[in-house]
Amino acid sequence: MNTSAAVEMRNISKRFGTKVQANDNVSLDIQRGEILALLGENGSGKTTLMNMLAGIYFPDSGTILVNGEPVVISSPRKAMELGIGMIHQHFKLVDVLSAAENIVLGLEGKLDLKEATRKIREICDAYGFDVDPNQKIYNMSVSQKQTVEIVKVLYRGADILILDEPTAVLTPQETDKLFAVLRNMRDDGKTIVIITHKLNEVEALSDKVAVLRAGRYIGTLITKKTNAAEMTNMMVGRAVSLDIDRPEPEKPELRMEIRDATVRDEEGLLKLDHVSFDIYGGEILGIAGISGAGQKELLESIYGLQRMEEGSILFHDPDTGETAELKGKKPLQIQQMGISLSFVPEDRLGMGLVGSMDIADNIMLRSYRNGSYGFLNRKDPKKMARWIVTELGVSTPGIDTPVRRLSGGNVQKILVGREIVQTPRVLMMAYPVRGLDINASYTIYQLMNLQKEKGVAVVFVGEDLDVLMELCDRILVLCGGKVSGIVDGRKADKQEIGMMMTRVGGEQDGQ
Amino acid sequence: MANKVKEPLIHITRRDAIPWYKSWGYRAGAVLLSMAVCALITVLTTGENPLSVFGTIFDASFSTQRRTWVVFQNLAMLLCVSLAVVPAFRMRFWNLGGEGQILAGALATTACMICLRDALPNGVMIPVSLLCSIAAGALWGFLPAFFKAKWGTNETLFTLMMNYIAIQLVSFFIIVWEMPKGAGQIGIINQSTEIGWLPAVAGQKYLLNIIIVSVLTVLMFIYMNYSKQGYEIAVVGESVRTARYVGIKVERVIIRTMVLSGALCGLAGFLLVSGTDHTLTTSLAGGRGFTAVMVAWLAKFNPIWMILTSFLLVFLDKGASDISTNFGLNRSFSDILTGVILFFIIGSEFFINYRISFRHSAKKEEEKHV
Structure with missing residues (x-):
C-alpha cells in the first residue's frame, strides 16, 4: 500500500494578469481517506488552487504529486485519469438530457445507457445518493443537480473529490444529507476536499482544515483540536492600516427603519431572515459578510427591486418630517413619492449602466422622464456628464464615448457620479471599489465621506474588512441572511467581525 | 512533456470603433468586389460580356x-x-x-x-x-x-x-x-x-x-x-x-x-x-x-x-x-448573383468589426523549435 499523501502540492504559484497574485508559493498535502476543509475569505485563492488540481488552470510554477508521483495536469480529462474530480459551484449539466445521459456525456467507447443506468444505481446505493437516472435535469431541484454532478465524478472513477462551496445553494436539511453522503464516501476510502468559508461546516464535517489568506497558505489544523477563534485569526489576519479619513458624524438623524425584512429567492431559499436595523443620515453604515450572505437582497429590496415577503421599511423625510412605508413599492413609485434613493449595484454594466450607450445617455437613465412632450432633453444630462467627467477625473475621449470602452474605474466613477448628482437622501453602494485600483478606490471613499458630511445616509457593502473598519461609523454584519450583529466601526475588532461573519452572534454558539 | 505552444497563423481581434467613412469604404469595396465575382461567374458559366450584364442590371431600374x-x-x-x-x-x-x-x-x-x-x-x-x-x-x-x-x-x-x-x-x-x-x-x-x-x-x-x-x-x-x-x-x-x-x-x-x-x-x-x-x-x-x-x-x-x-x-x-430574361438564363441564376452580392456585403461587416493579423514571427518560431 502506498503510504504517501493522495495529493501533494509543492510551491504552487498562479498569477492572473499583472496585478492579481491568486496563489503565492502554496504547499499543501491532502491525505488519503480524509475530509479536508479548505478555508479562506472571498478572493483568498481557494478555488484557483483547486482548479489547478482539476486541470482547469495550469500553475505558473510548482509541482503536483499524486500518490507520490509527479504529474502534469494539463486538462480536466487528465485530472480525471488521475482520479481527481471537481464539483464546481456552477453546475455543468445539459438541461434537456436525463441524469444518466449527462453522466456518460463525453465518455469514450460504446454508449450503453442501460449498463450506465445500472452502474449509476450501484453507486447511488453504495453511498446513499437519491437520484433517478432517467429524470431530466430541468425537472430537478438544485440539490438533485448537485447530486448528479457528484455521481458523474464518481462514475468516472474519481477517488479524490473536490467540492467548491457545495452548501451555498442548499437548504440546511439538504446540507445535512450531503454531509452524510460525504462521510460515507470518506469511510469508503475516498479523499474529499471541500472549499468553504463557513466555520460551522468545517467543524461539522472535516477531519482537517487548511487555511488560505490572500493567496498564501497559512497552515493546516486538526479540526478536533482547534476552535473557531483560532481559525478566524488565521483566516482574516491582523488589521492593516490604510489611512482612510473618517470624519465624526454631525448630528446623525434617523433616516430609515428596516424591520424584519424577509426575502426568498426564486427557488424559495431564504435569503434574508427577519433583518432589522436603522440607517442614519450623516453616517456611513458598513455591511460586512461572506459573499451571498444576503447583501444583494438587502439593498435590492430596500430599493424596490426585490419583493419582500415580510417586514417593513420606514423612511423618514428630513424636509417634511413625514414617514413613508416603502415596502412593496417599485423603484419608480418610490421616486414618484419624492424620495431620492440612490443605488450603485454590484453589476455595473449589467444593471447600473447600458454599455453601448455613451456617457451622457447613461447619465440620462435617471432623468430621461424630465423631457417635455414625450421627447428627450439631452441638454441637462450632457451638462451633468461634463461635470462628472471633470469633477471625478474620468479619463475618457469625450462624453459621447460608449461606457463599455472605459476602464472599470472610470465606469464606476460614471455610475457613482450619476447616483450622487441625484442629491440622494440614502446612497447605497454594493462593492463600489471592486476591481478598482488604489487611486480610484480612494476617490470613491472620499465621495462617500462628502456625501456623509452633506447629511446623506450612506450604506456601503464591502468585502475588505480593513476598509470597512476605517471608513464606516457602524458595521452591520450579515451571516446567512441574518443580522449577526452591529458594531461600532471605531472600536470594532477584526477577529470579532470575522467571527460574526461566519456564525450568527459571533462567539456565542448562535441560532 | 510540456506541449509545444504554437501561435496560431492568424489572429482575429476586435477593432475599436472606426470612423464612418472608413466603414462605408469597406462596404463600397465589398460591393465592387462582389461585382467582380459576379462578372467572373457570368463569364465562366454563360460566356456573356460582364459589362453588358451590368448594363442590363442598371437598365432594369433606370432605362425607362x-x-x-x-x-x-x-x-x-x-x-x-x-x-x-x-x-x-x-x-x-x-x-x-x-x-x-x-x-x-x-x-x-x-x-x-x-x-x-x-x-x-x-x-x-x-x-x-x-x-x-x-x-x-x-x-x-x-x-x-x-x-x-x-x-x-x-x-x-x-x-x-x-x-x-x-x-x-x-x-x-x-x-x-x-x-x-x-x-x-x-x-x-x-x-x-x-x-x-x-x-x-x-x-x-x-x-x-x-x-x-x-x-x-x-x-x-x-x-x-x-x-x-x-x-x-x-x-x-x-x-x-x-x-x-x-x-x-x-x-x-x-x-x-x-x-x-x-x-x-x-x-x-x-x-x-x-x-x-x-x-x-x-x-x-x-x-x-x-x-x-x-x-x-x-x-x-x-x-x-x-x-x-x-x-x-x-x-x-x-x-x-x-x-x-435578357440572356435567356434561368431565374436561379439571378438568385446566385444576388446571393454573391449579399455575401460580400454581409461579409464586409466582419472586417469592419474585427482586425485580422497574420503571424509575423512564424519563421523565427520554427527556427527555435528545430
Missing part, C-alpha cells in the same frame, strides 16, 4: 421612367416594412412576423373595400380602411408581445407561426370573395368605381405611397433617437435588468413597441392593397417581412441608412430578374 417609378414604389414598400421592424429589433425582439402583419393589414383593407363599398363614400372609406388595417396589424403584433411579456414565450417562433395563420386566413377569404365564382382569386376590387383606392398624386400612381413612406422614415428616425419611448426601447434591448433598475416597465415597453411594429406593417398592407395592387393574394407581402430583417441589420437599425440598403436590395433584385 416607368421602371424607375416601379423601383421607387418597391423601395418605398420594403422601406416601410423595414421601418416597422426596427423598433422591435432595437428592443432585441426578433419580429419575424412582418409577413403576417402585412397580410393582416391587407386583409382588413380588402374587407373594408368589399363589405363597405356600398355603405361609405370614398372620402370616408379610405380613412376607415386605413384604421382597420393598422388595427389588424397591431393585433398581429400584440399577441406575440403579450405572451412574451407575460410568460416569456419565444417571440421568433411565435411571430413566425402567426405568418401562417395570416396566410391561411387570407386564402380562406380569397375563396369567400372570389370574383368571378370559381376563379380562386379576387381580381381587381372595385375596378369601375375605384372606391377605397388611394388617389394618384400629380398623375403618378405611386407617388403618394412614396411620400407617405418618406415622412414615416423621418418620423421613425426622430422616434428612435429623440423620444422617451425610443430611449426606453434601447435600454430594454440592451439590458432588461438596467431597465427595471431605472423603473422602466419592461412588459409595457415590449407590448407597446410590438403594437407599433405590427401597426406599421398593417399600414404597409394597406398601402399595397389600396395604393397599388387593388387586390389581395397570399403572396402580396412578397417576402418583404423577411427582406426587411436584412435591410434593418445592414443599416444597423438606422432609418436613414435603411433608405440606402433597401434601395440596394430592390435594385439588385430587379437587375437580377432582368438578366435572367
Whole structure:
C-alpha cells in the first residue's frame, strides 16, 4: 500500500494578469481517506488552487504529486485519469438530457445507457445518493443537480473529490444529507476536499482544515483540536492600516427603519431572515459578510427591486418630517413619492449602466422622464456628464464615448457620479471599489465621506474588512441572511467581525 | 512533456470603433468586389460580356421612367416594412412576423373595400380602411408581445407561426370573395368605381405611397433617437435588468413597441392593397417581412441608412430578374448573383468589426523549435 499523501502540492504559484497574485508559493498535502476543509475569505485563492488540481488552470510554477508521483495536469480529462474530480459551484449539466445521459456525456467507447443506468444505481446505493437516472435535469431541484454532478465524478472513477462551496445553494436539511453522503464516501476510502468559508461546516464535517489568506497558505489544523477563534485569526489576519479619513458624524438623524425584512429567492431559499436595523443620515453604515450572505437582497429590496415577503421599511423625510412605508413599492413609485434613493449595484454594466450607450445617455437613465412632450432633453444630462467627467477625473475621449470602452474605474466613477448628482437622501453602494485600483478606490471613499458630511445616509457593502473598519461609523454584519450583529466601526475588532461573519452572534454558539 | 505552444497563423481581434467613412469604404469595396465575382461567374458559366450584364442590371431600374417609378414604389414598400421592424429589433425582439402583419393589414383593407363599398363614400372609406388595417396589424403584433411579456414565450417562433395563420386566413377569404365564382382569386376590387383606392398624386400612381413612406422614415428616425419611448426601447434591448433598475416597465415597453411594429406593417398592407395592387393574394407581402430583417441589420437599425440598403436590395433584385430574361438564363441564376452580392456585403461587416493579423514571427518560431 502506498503510504504517501493522495495529493501533494509543492510551491504552487498562479498569477492572473499583472496585478492579481491568486496563489503565492502554496504547499499543501491532502491525505488519503480524509475530509479536508479548505478555508479562506472571498478572493483568498481557494478555488484557483483547486482548479489547478482539476486541470482547469495550469500553475505558473510548482509541482503536483499524486500518490507520490509527479504529474502534469494539463486538462480536466487528465485530472480525471488521475482520479481527481471537481464539483464546481456552477453546475455543468445539459438541461434537456436525463441524469444518466449527462453522466456518460463525453465518455469514450460504446454508449450503453442501460449498463450506465445500472452502474449509476450501484453507486447511488453504495453511498446513499437519491437520484433517478432517467429524470431530466430541468425537472430537478438544485440539490438533485448537485447530486448528479457528484455521481458523474464518481462514475468516472474519481477517488479524490473536490467540492467548491457545495452548501451555498442548499437548504440546511439538504446540507445535512450531503454531509452524510460525504462521510460515507470518506469511510469508503475516498479523499474529499471541500472549499468553504463557513466555520460551522468545517467543524461539522472535516477531519482537517487548511487555511488560505490572500493567496498564501497559512497552515493546516486538526479540526478536533482547534476552535473557531483560532481559525478566524488565521483566516482574516491582523488589521492593516490604510489611512482612510473618517470624519465624526454631525448630528446623525434617523433616516430609515428596516424591520424584519424577509426575502426568498426564486427557488424559495431564504435569503434574508427577519433583518432589522436603522440607517442614519450623516453616517456611513458598513455591511460586512461572506459573499451571498444576503447583501444583494438587502439593498435590492430596500430599493424596490426585490419583493419582500415580510417586514417593513420606514423612511423618514428630513424636509417634511413625514414617514413613508416603502415596502412593496417599485423603484419608480418610490421616486414618484419624492424620495431620492440612490443605488450603485454590484453589476455595473449589467444593471447600473447600458454599455453601448455613451456617457451622457447613461447619465440620462435617471432623468430621461424630465423631457417635455414625450421627447428627450439631452441638454441637462450632457451638462451633468461634463461635470462628472471633470469633477471625478474620468479619463475618457469625450462624453459621447460608449461606457463599455472605459476602464472599470472610470465606469464606476460614471455610475457613482450619476447616483450622487441625484442629491440622494440614502446612497447605497454594493462593492463600489471592486476591481478598482488604489487611486480610484480612494476617490470613491472620499465621495462617500462628502456625501456623509452633506447629511446623506450612506450604506456601503464591502468585502475588505480593513476598509470597512476605517471608513464606516457602524458595521452591520450579515451571516446567512441574518443580522449577526452591529458594531461600532471605531472600536470594532477584526477577529470579532470575522467571527460574526461566519456564525450568527459571533462567539456565542448562535441560532 | 510540456506541449509545444504554437501561435496560431492568424489572429482575429476586435477593432475599436472606426470612423464612418472608413466603414462605408469597406462596404463600397465589398460591393465592387462582389461585382467582380459576379462578372467572373457570368463569364465562366454563360460566356456573356460582364459589362453588358451590368448594363442590363442598371437598365432594369433606370432605362425607362416607368421602371424607375416601379423601383421607387418597391423601395418605398420594403422601406416601410423595414421601418416597422426596427423598433422591435432595437428592443432585441426578433419580429419575424412582418409577413403576417402585412397580410393582416391587407386583409382588413380588402374587407373594408368589399363589405363597405356600398355603405361609405370614398372620402370616408379610405380613412376607415386605413384604421382597420393598422388595427389588424397591431393585433398581429400584440399577441406575440403579450405572451412574451407575460410568460416569456419565444417571440421568433411565435411571430413566425402567426405568418401562417395570416396566410391561411387570407386564402380562406380569397375563396369567400372570389370574383368571378370559381376563379380562386379576387381580381381587381372595385375596378369601375375605384372606391377605397388611394388617389394618384400629380398623375403618378405611386407617388403618394412614396411620400407617405418618406415622412414615416423621418418620423421613425426622430422616434428612435429623440423620444422617451425610443430611449426606453434601447435600454430594454440592451439590458432588461438596467431597465427595471431605472423603473422602466419592461412588459409595457415590449407590448407597446410590438403594437407599433405590427401597426406599421398593417399600414404597409394597406398601402399595397389600396395604393397599388387593388387586390389581395397570399403572396402580396412578397417576402418583404423577411427582406426587411436584412435591410434593418445592414443599416444597423438606422432609418436613414435603411433608405440606402433597401434601395440596394430592390435594385439588385430587379437587375437580377432582368438578366435572367435578357440572356435567356434561368431565374436561379439571378438568385446566385444576388446571393454573391449579399455575401460580400454581409461579409464586409466582419472586417469592419474585427482586425485580422497574420503571424509575423512564424519563421523565427520554427527556427527555435528545430
